[in-house]
Amino acid sequence: MHPAPSVIVFTVLSGLGFGFLAYLGLGLAAPVGATAFWVWALGYAFAVAGLMASTLHLQNPRNAWRAFSQWRSSWLSREGWAAVITLVVLAPVALTAIFLRFPSATFGLPGAALALATVYCTSMIYTQLRTVPRWNLWITPVMFLGFALTGGAILAGLKWPAIVLCLALAAVLAASFVLGDRRLAESGSTLESATGLGRIGKVRLYEGPHTGTNYLMREMIHVVGRRHAQKLRVIAVVFAALLPALVLLIAPGGSLWAIALAVVLHLTGAFAARWLFFAEAEHVVGLYYGAR
Template identity: 55%
Template sequence: MHPAPSVILFTTFSGLGFGLLFWLGLGQPAPTGWVAFAFFALAYAMAVGGLLASTFHLGHPERAYLAVTQWRTSWLSREAIAAIATLLTGGVFALLRIWDISAAPLGWLVSLGCLATVFTTAMIYTQMRTVPRWRHWTTPALFLALSLAGGAILANRGSAALVLLALAAVLQLVAWITGDMRLQQSGTTLGTATGLGDIGRVRAFLPPHSGSNYLLREFVYVVGRRHALQLRAIGLILAFGVPIPLIAAGLGHITALVAVLAHIAGVLCLRWLFFAQAEHVVGLYYGKR
């Protein structure tokens, strides 16, 4: 799949924003006054900024509001509804915390909404039968783990961050190891796509056409194995290898900033690979897989 910057920014920063909002909803931490304002402003800047970035990948961004009408069949619509409900509820909760008014049950509802929003985001990709690499339980599990881990770092929840970062690293490795063979294991070939597989081995005599088209630009993106391995190593080091020892040693102002920036850079790298390495089955028709 084409790794569009808009969807990379969307999945990275909306996950971080809702992850931080999750911990704030649980009262971990439980700031008040201007400190609470700063925490909630950061969470909303990331969550809302990420959601807005996603609209730049739409052909008609002005029609984005129509997404909420298809909730019966569309995970994108369910995500939009969950995000709006969570952000509105979170806004009320934020005002109460700024004024030092206890509202624990409302905070728990906000945290539940954050989990639902991140889960529905992940399911947009998990439900795609045409991308076998994504259609696996590791996709929603990894989205949730990275969101909660990033939020824990931003909320300075040291012990939780360590556990969640380690869990996310393991999930990422499992997703890569199992995902690399998933297209081959799916049994989808040019023969099954054309219905001619019973006759014998099917191959294209000539390319479908001489120039590029929308399908090739959006659904057929090929990244070299060597570059993929290098980017995987960079992503793992930045997202997990740098923050974990810093958090274990105890965060100061400088080390906290380094841990946050390294984690964000690493997740951006991992998200780029998430899209770039997603082999859409339409690539078989063009001889790209």
């Protein structure tokens, strides 16, 4: 699949933002007063920046408001609702923490749950697609929630939970690579099933439908990134999980510099992992073009 920058920025930043907001809602990072303002603003900024980025790849953004209409069947629509409701429900929690110095625990619980539900909905936009076997797997939502919880814990300055979650994220990423690599074969889709000609014998593309490229090929058949897939996998695991864990382990507790460094490292790894998530994913339509 084509790794569109807007979609990568959307999923990484809004995932981090909603993950962080979940911890704030639960009161696990419980600043009050002026500090609370900056902390909540950071969470909202990541979440909203991600959501704004998601509109950049729309070819016809003036109809974007209609995306709220199909929550009964569409995960993308549900994601939009979950995001807006989360931001609205958490607003009084943030405002009371900032202006009334009211701690947000329990009162923020529904918002925290909604924040994680938003990340789940985002992951389901991809997980639901049977056409992309690598995504159509239980580990995709686990991976998205893993990134949200890990990034949120790092930002919230929760030293030991963050370290544990980093190690869990490394394991989830490694598992997603192993499981993902065999998904296309497991899906049973081949050029033979795609054409129905397997009953005769082995099928090969003899001539494509056109000499140039087209929307489908640009969007679904992306082979450039797969060449460096192994290196990028290592970069993703090391930067998103191992290095932040190491920084938090050796830095003195509560050091803002350590948190900032860990977040920057984590985001670098998250962007690499998300880029690979798209670039490595094979769409079954590629079979018709003799590609994958």
